[in-house]
Amino acid sequence: MTDFPLAFLGMFESLRMGPTFARGRRDERAGHVRSLTISSSLAVALVRGPEDAVAFRARIAVRAFGAADWARIEETLVKEARFTASLLDGRMPDGIEATFAGNGMSLLPLSLDEVAMDCTCERWPMPCIHLAATCYALARAFESDPFEVFTWRGRTRDELLMRLRRLREASPAEAVPEAEPVDEPAPLVDPEDPGAFWGELGFALDLGDAGGHPDALLDQLDPPRLTHHGRPINEVLRPAYQHLSDTEGVGRTD
Numbered sequence: 001m002t003d004f005p006l007a008f009l010g011m012f013e014s015l016r017m018g019p020t021f022a023r024g025r026r027d028e029r030a031g032h033v034r035s036l037t038i039s040s041s042l043a044v045a046l047v048r049g050p051e052d053a054v055a056f057r058a059r060i061a062v063r064a065f066g067a068a069d070w071a072r073i074e075e076t077l078v079k080e081a082r083f084t085a086s087l088l089d090g091r092m093p094d095g096i097e098a099t100f101a102g103n104g105m106s107l108l109p110l111s112l113d114e115v116a117m118d119c120t121c122e123r124w125p126m127p128c129i130h131l132a133a134t135c136y137a138l139a140r141a142f143e144s145d146p147f148e149v150f151t152w153r154g155r156t157r158d159e160l161l162m163r164l165r166r167l168r169e170a171s172p173a174e175a176v177p178e179a180e181p182v183d184e185p186a187p188l189v190d191p192e193d194p195g196a197f198w199g200e201l202g203f204a205l206d207l208g209d210a211g212g213h214p215d216a217l218l219d220q221l222d223p224p225r226l227t228h229h230g231r232p233i234n235e236v237l238r239p240a241y242q243h244l245s246d247t248e249g250v251g252r253t254d
Contacts, residue, residue, distance in 0.1 A: 008108055008142060012127070012135045015112070023049075024132020033137040040064045040154045045134040052121075058134040061116040062109050064154030072103045074160070078167040088161060092146035107149055 013021055027033070027049050034046040034055055041064035048055035065073070076099050077083045086093035100107045109115050119130045127135070141148045147157040 006139075009135060009139050011109065011112060011115075012132070015127070017125075017127070017132075020127065020129055021132045021135075023129045024134075025136050027129065027133040028136035028140070033133050036134070036137045036141060038138070038141060038148050038151050040151065043134065043138050043152060045130075045137055047130040047133050049129060049133070056119055056121040056130045058119040058128075058130040059117065060131065060134060060138065062114060062152060064152075065105060066154070069103070069105060070155050070163075073100060073105070074163050074167060076103060078164055084164055084168060087164060090147075107153065 015021075027047065030050075032047055032049050034048060036043065036045045041061055043060045045058045046055045047058055077087065077096075080099070083093045083096060083099065097107050117127050117131050119126070119128050121128055121130055145157075147160070150157065150160055
């Protein structure tokens with residue numbers, strides 16, 4: 001058996017009711033537990049031993065975790081990739097009990113004070129042999145399908161896996177580094193203000209080779225692709241170049 005069933009049975013066997021549990025173990029192995037149903041907080045079995053005229057109903061109950069408890073557990077589980085991968089693959093991951101303990105809960109009841117039991121046989125003392133057989137049947141169910149422990153605590157297998165998938169899909173993707181900001185190009189100087197244009201440019205051209213036509217330089221260059229309000233930039237700049245012919249001289253700055 002896995003750790004779950006052993007821990008579960010150890011709690012009941014600590015009652016020191018050796019003969020009762022020895023009989024319950026034999027009855028469970030012999031198939032006298034006719035049915036076992038596990039639901040939120042309750043495990044119900046029909047047990048009919050070799051000396052019983054009818055089957056008796058034995059019940060073992062624990063407190064089911066509330067919605068807020070399960071929400072904390074699920075958020076913790078989804079942060080551990082190995083836990084989520086194992087559970088979604090239908091396997092109970094090792095160390096999952098620590099996740100519950102870290103949230104102030106225990107997957108299995110820690111003491112008999114956390115368990116309520118009754119049986120329709122009404123024999124005393126409790127637990128009777130029918131409850132003892134039910135304990136072993138419940139432990140076997142946990143061994144066959146550990147997800148039944150979750151069911152007993154209030155979350156079925158399908159509900160748990162559905163919520164884990166949703167949480168995993170809703171978790172933010174790995175942060176993508178933002179692109180470094182690109183400096184916006186400085187705005188063009190107003191071509192209607194030639195003085196400001198040349199002052200911003202910070203230098204003057206030697207137009208001696210331009211044949212006396214300051215704007216001839218613009219015609220020697222390939223038309224740039226840059227436009228201003230739909231006009232080629234060389235045409236936008238032409239008035240500024242032509243304005244140079246009206247000046248008395250152009251100084252050069254080094």
